[in-house]
Amino acid sequence: MLVLGIETTCDETAAAVVERHDDGRAVILANVVLSQIAEHAAFGGVVPEIAARAHVEALDLIVATAMADAGRDFGALDGVAAAAGPGLIGGVIVGLTTAKAIAMVHEKPLIAVNHLEAHALTARLTDGTAFPYCLFLASGGHTQIVAVRGVGDYVRLGTTRDDAIGEAFDKTAKLLGLGYPGGPRVEQEAAKGDRGRFILPRPMIGRQDADFSLSGLKTALRLEAEKIAPLTDRDVADLCASFQAAVVDMVVDRLRHGLRMFRQRFGAPSALVAAGGVAANQALRHALLEMAAHDEVALVVPPPALCTDNAAMIAWAGAERLVHGLHDTLDTPPRARWPLSQVTGPAAPAFPAPHAGERTEQAIATDSTETDKPEAPAADAIRSDAASSVIA
Ligand code: KG4
Numbered sequence: 001m002l003v004l005g006i007e008t009t010c011d012e013t014a015a016a017v018v019e020r021h022d023d024g025r026a027v028i029l030a031n032v033v034l035s036q037i038a039e040h041a042a043f044g045g046v047v048p049e050i051a052a053r054a055h056v057e058a059l060d061l062i063v064a065t066a067m068a069d070a071g072r073d074f075g076a077l078d079g080v081a082a083a084a085g086p087g088l089i090g091g092v093i094v095g096l097t098t099a100k101a102i103a104m105v106h107e108k109p110l111i112a113v114n115h116l117e118a119h120a121l122t123a124r125l126t127d128g129t130a131f132p133y134c135l136f137l138a139s140g141g142h143t144q145i146v147a148v149r150g151v152g153d154y155v156r157l158g159t160t161r162d163d164a165i166g167e168a169f170d171k172t173a174k175l176l177g178l179g180y181p182g183g184p185r186v187e188q189e190a191a192k193g194d195r196g197r198f199i200l201p202r203p204m205i206g207r208q209d210a211d212f213s214l215s216g217l218k219t220a221l222r223l224e225a226e227k228i229a230p231l232t233d234r235d236v237a238d239l240c241a242s243f244q245a246a247v248v249d250m251v252v253d254r255l256r257h258g259l260r261m262f263r264q265r266f267g268a269p270s271a272l273v274a275a276g277g278v279a280a281n282q283a284l285r286h287a288l289l290e291m292a293a294h295d296e297v298a299l300v301v302p303p304p305a306l307c308t309d310n311a312a313m314i315a316w317a318g319a320e321r322l323v324h325g326l327h328d329t330l331d332t333p334p335r336a337r338w339p340l341s342q343v344t345g346p347a348a349p350a351f352p353a354p355h356a357g358e359r360t361e362q363a364i365a366t367d368s369t370e371t372d373k374p375e376a377p378a379a380d381a382i383r384s385d386a387a388s389s390v391i392a
């Protein structure tokens with residue numbers, strides 16, 4: 001099954017072609033990402049109107065490049081997938097409309113993919129991870145711990161009560177004058193700094209739920225910075241290191257609780273999976289590795305280029321849906337907001353229902369007595385970002 005994917009929900013214009021074999025193996029034939037960093041840098045963040053215009057200007061060429069890299073023409077596609085939300089609505093409209101046009105002209109099914117579902121399913125693209133697994137999804141707008149039980153079958157176990165983790169990284173970068181994009185800049189500075197110099201709070205640690213809170217940490221960081229202003233390069237590095245250490249400690253604690261909740265409700269997960277832009281952070285990846293070894297759970301973290309926004313994950317999610325016969329009509333609307341809990345799956349869930357008497361929190365949850373596990377895609381023949389090309 002050959003699927004073209006298009007991603008335009010934020011500041012990356014991306015197109016990819018992914019092939020899904022009948023046994024579930026995936027091959028990324030093309031993965032093109034045009035970052036708009038230069039366009040937004042002067043403003044210290046993404047400007048929605050500029051992003052939408054940049055998507056309009058670039059997308060046709062990005063799609064053509066992806067198809068040329070893949071060496072296939074539109075007629076060979078089995079489906080056209082686009083991120084239909086959640087995201088900045090101008091960009092979503094550009095990507096979804098383009099996908100609709102290609103689908104209509106070439107008479108192919110359209111798959112309107114939820115961007116968060118695409119992050120959630122990336123571990124199956126890269127590692128063939130079997131359902132069910134415990135997902136830590138951390139991006140610029142979302143921080144969630146989710147039980148991924150099948151395609152379109154997601155149960156949220158925890159979320160942030162205020163800022164998303166990526167947002168906290170971005171705000172910290174802005175406060176310290178590091179510019180945009182924040183996460184990678186804070187990580188770079190943190191690598192040079194002393195994580196023990198500032199004692200910052202670790203909100204939520206020890207609580208029995210799996211929720212997060214970032215705003216107290218953000219405020220504490222600001223107060224520390226104000227106390228010692230003007231800041232030297234060393235101060236900035238030490239503040240970044242102390243901030244990142246606090247975030248990592250909190251994430252590890254919250255994931256321990258999330259995993260405990262997962263096991264209580266759904267039994268053992270096949271893996272702990274990290275996804276979303278924040279999962280590109282190396283300090284976090286190391287901490288998760290230690291934690292997973294201690295908790296005796298396999299850890300799957302896709303390569304950084306597939307953690308941050310890309311279209312290979314959109315194409316893959318499209319293929320995962322199409323294989324279940326799930327596709328969308330040409331009047332499918334773009335959505336600025338689209339919680340993962342509202343994503344629907346095939347009529348019968350791909351994995352056994354929760355323990356007796358338990359109901360899922362999903363909007364369209366379906367309990368079933370079906371016990372067949374789907375065959376997990378084999379990991380060995382998967383090329384992850386080997387075929388990626390990054391423009392600019
Ligand atoms: O998933 P993503 O690429 O886009 C969204 O869907 O939001 O995530 C972007 C977020 C940004 O907040 C960015 O600062 C953060 O992920 N991020 C990082 C790193 N790379 C990206 N945060 C911490 N460390 C990084 N290395």
Ligand code: ZN
Binds near residue numbers: 119139140276308309
């Ligand atoms: Zn994302």
